[in-house]
Amino acid sequence: MKQKETLVNIQLNDLKNKIELSDVVIDEMGNEHISTSIDTPMRNDAFVLTDAEKIVAIEKHFESIMNILGLDLTDDSLRGTPKRVAKMYVQEFFSGLNPANKPKATMFENKYGYKEMLVEKNISFYTTCEHHFVPFAGKAHVAYINNGQVIGLSKLNRIVQYFAKRPQVQERLTIQIGKELQSVLNSDDVAVILEAKHLCVASRGIKDDTSTTVTAFYGGAFNNEEKKTEFFKYVDFTLSM
Ligand SMILES: [Zn+2]
Numbered sequence: 001m002k003q004k005e006t007l008v009n010i011q012l013n014d015l016k017n018k019i020e021l022s023d024v025v026i027d028e029m030g031n032e033h034i035s036t037s038i039d040t041p042m043r044n045d046a047f048v049l050t051d052a053e054k055i056v057a058i059e060k061h062f063e064s065i066m067n068i069l070g071l072d073l074t075d076d077s078l079r080g081t082p083k084r085v086a087k088m089y090v091q092e093f094f095s096g097l098n099p100a101n102k103p104k105a106t107m108f109e110n111k112y113g114y115k116e117m118l119v120e121k122n123i124s125f126y127t128t129c130e131h132h133f134v135p136f137a138g139k140a141h142v143a144y145i146n147n148g149q150v151i152g153l154s155k156l157n158r159i160v161q162y163f164a165k166r167p168q169v170q171e172r173l174t175i176q177i178g179k180e181l182q183s184v185l186n187s188d189d190v191a192v193i194l195e196a197k198h199l200c201v202a203s204r205g206i207k208d209d210t211s212t213t214v215t216a217f218y219g220g221a222f223n224n225e226e227k228k229t230e231f232f233k234y235v236d237f238t239l240s241m
Helices: 002-032 051-068 081-093 153-164 170-185 225-235
Strands: 107-109 117-129 135-145 149-151 190-198 213-218
Touching: 051 081, 117 153, 117 190, 117 225, 135 153, 135 170, 135 225, 149 153, 149 170, 153 170, 170 190, 170 213, 190 225
Parallel strands: none
Antiparallel strands: 107 149, 117 135, 135 190, 190 213
């Protein structure tokens, strides 16, 4: 009998160890900000619910989270929070998950025969860390060399904002912006640098308030050191934050 009890205890402890181990792995993966793919991982049924239905469902779930935390939702200040959060998630923070919201890129003929790189720098962006659901924010610098057609300047900004409005990791955000620009510009010659401050690094975990993260995407001519250096000079990105 005693032996059996011990065996049960060992099995329970084993199970506990397994649970603790997987918790550790989950925590570490989040803190290391490991991304798994270039495309945002989404389910096939992502758009079965309408935005309005998503807002109603998220509101209910967020209300549960606040209730579990012990917050009094009859308080005037808190009453509207679940709905506000739900609307903010669907209509703002995560609106870039829906391809219907992708900016339409209008191209113009390069009538003035401009041949140099065009740099749009210091594009501010706010996005959400997909591991902690807190913001990370910074500046994007993008450059391209036209292939006979040019794009409206505000479109460069809109493309950055579209991909920022998703749960993200910085590496994926950088690549998604770079690849989208290559696609709409019909040119490989695209460069993107992102410099951002992560709230999940600044305010929790390692609590480093001064570090920033820099990521880059270089396509086509920007793999050439000369072009890269020219881009760096225009951007002067170490001074941008
Ligand atoms: Zn994070």
